[in-house]
Amino acid sequence: MKISIIATEGFQDRLRKLLSSTGMLSHDFSIYCEEDPDYQHSYSKLNLKWLLDQWDSYLDLIRYGLIDNIRRAGASVPEWCDEVELEKLKNSFGWLNLRRLRSGDLSVMSKHRRALRSFVESNEQYVLVMEDDAQINSDSLRLCRDLAGVGGFSYIDVGGGDGISARHQDSYELLSGFSVERVWTCSSRTACAYIASKEAAESILHVLDIPVMPIDWSISVGLSPKRLKNSKVLWALTPPIIHGSCSGDVKSWRSEAL
Secondary structure, eight states: OEEEEEOOTTOHHHHHHHHTSTTGGGSOOEEEOOOOHHHHHHHHTSOHHHHHHHHHHHHHHHHHHHHHHHHHTTOOOOGGGGTSOHHHHHHHOGGGSOOOOOHHHHHHHHHHHHHHHHHHTSSOSEEEEEETTEEOOHHHHHHHHHHHHHOOOSEEEOSOOTTOOOOSTTEEEEETTEEEEEOTTOOOSOSSEEEEEHHHHHHHHHHHTSOOSOHHHHHHHHHOTTTSTTOOEEEESSOSSEEHHHHTSSOOGGGSOO
16 A cells, blocks of 8 residues: 655644654655646636536536535535535535635645556555644554555545544444445545545546645545446544544644645
């Protein structure tokens, strides 16, 4: 299993904390720090009409996952959201409308893209991608390696976050003592920590090649069964990696303009 770390410029303390975690330096890994100015430039040149059409196209693929995630986080979302047409849904919930990606969004997305491309070109079958607000220990790394050894899945969210919990329905033991839920909406929770197969990485890469949506939503688009045949998305019932920005243990890059 390949291990890739997404580092955020200006938040070196987050990376230092991650690298000092117990067991981290017992593994080979790659760190993606460098900005990709061409990625930001290409986004600034996108035609607004094309961007809106692409946003709506992607949104139609993942809206059931987004609505399900909001419900899982405890927010009140009416049942009619599952059936109503997209435009009415966007009029009712402003957060579904097109929003311009910030430089911080684009920076993180470009690094995930580089990490996934490097993995696709490697001989490994799975990659563990962690952002630098992940909190880990030697046991969690060992578990992730064991999960990759079992295989048979497209994607496992091992970091969780944003208050979005896995449910015990459609859950089973993937390893002894480690249970997952199969998420039929094929959505991500956050991009903090995930294990992806080669096929899933390639599908997510196609989405990230032209930036449209934030990284977590872009991952969900790539995992959609309409884009990834036989997509099998799992969420850890108890994430082995803690999402530090969501737990409050690590400062989020979104707390400052980048």
